[in-house]
Every structure is written in structure tokens, then in C-alpha cells.
Amino acid sequence: MIIDLAEALIELCKESKQTFVMYGTPTNQTEWEANVKFINGKDENNNALFSDTQPFTYAETKAKLDELLGG
Numbered sequence: 001m002i003i004d005l006a007e008a009l010i011e012l013c014k015e016s017k018q019t020f021v022m023y024g025t026p027t028n029q030t031e032w033e034a035n036v037k038f039i040n041g042k043d044e045n046n047n048a049l050f051s052d053t054q055p056f057t058y059a060e061t062k063a064k065l066d067e068l069l070g071g
Contacts, residue, residue: 008065009036012056021048032058 006022013020019039026032033054040051 003065003068005061005065008068009056009061011068012061012064016055018055021050026058029058032061 005025009020009022012018021037021039023035024031026035036054037050038054039048041049043049
């Protein structure tokens with residue numbers, strides 16, 4: 001099994017029960033802010049509503065990835 005950034009974010013989100021959408025694999029904070037969206041509800045058509053804030057940074061998620069990889 002390959003552990004990637006999305007897997008690390010899943011682990012971080014478990015405790016706070018956050019859900020997210022990640023487009024591609026961000027490699028820095030700027031890409032993170034543009035490509036990771038956290039879901040905070042749904043509209044009347046059952047479409048996801050995204051939060052204006054992100055509970056985790058790229059650095060926090062990358063640190064979790066490094067931890068999962070044993071480093």
C-alpha cells in the first residue's frame with residue numbers, strides 16, 4: 001500500500017470528522033489552498049458546500065504523512 005498526502009489528511013480528519021475533496025497532489029501551501037476543499041454541509045440539491053477556512057495546513061498534513069511513513 002502506498003501512503004500519500006490524501007491518506008495522511010484522512011488520518012487527521014478522523015478525530016474532527018472532517019470531509020474533504022483534494023484535486024491532484026499539492027506540494028506546497030499555495031497549491032494546498034487552491035486544491036483542498038473541506039466540506040461543511042450540503043445545499044438543497046445535495047451538493048457539497050465548502051468551508052471558507054481549512055482546519056489543516058499543508059505543513060501539518062505533510063508532517064502526518066512523514067509520521068505515517070515512519071520518518
